[in-house]
Amino acid sequence: MVCLEHGKKEPHPRVEYKLIPVTEFSDNATLHELLKLVGTGKLNQQAAQAAAWHLANDMSWEELASKKYERVRAADTPYFSRAQLFAAQNIVTASKQLAEAEENEPAEPRSVRDRVSSR
Numbered sequence: 001m002v003c004l005e006h007g008k009k010e011p012h013p014r015v016e017y018k019l020i021p022v023t024e025f026s027d028n029a030t031l032h033e034l035l036k037l038v039g040t041g042k043l044n045q046q047a048a049q050a051a052a053w054h055l056a057n058d059m060s061w062e063e064l065a066s067k068k069y070e071r072v073r074a075a076d077t078p079y080f081s082r083a084q085l086f087a088a089q090n091i092v093t094a095s096k097q098l099a100e101a102e103e104n105e106p107a108e109p110r111s112v113r114d115r116v117s118s119r
Contacts, residue, residue: 002035004031004056006056025056029102037091043091046081047091050064054088
């Protein structure tokens, strides 16, 4: 699971939320593909979060690298490690490639007869 709206308060169990299709939230095909990858459960959570904020909130990699947890009586801790940001960049690249491949696929699969007759 990733947050798509940077800066909003943390979700709270007493607040009622409405689930909407991602297509109602954004028309960014790369973000759609990222969320499919997140759904597999195979991505590093922090890397996926950085990728999501980069795509959904137009946050630069520099902005993401400078984010810190501000803690009372403790040193500020970075949100993301260098390795997580590197992984996030790779995830965004893969998501873009998947979105481009999806865009280039025909809307309806051609029948065998259509493929044979077009030769």
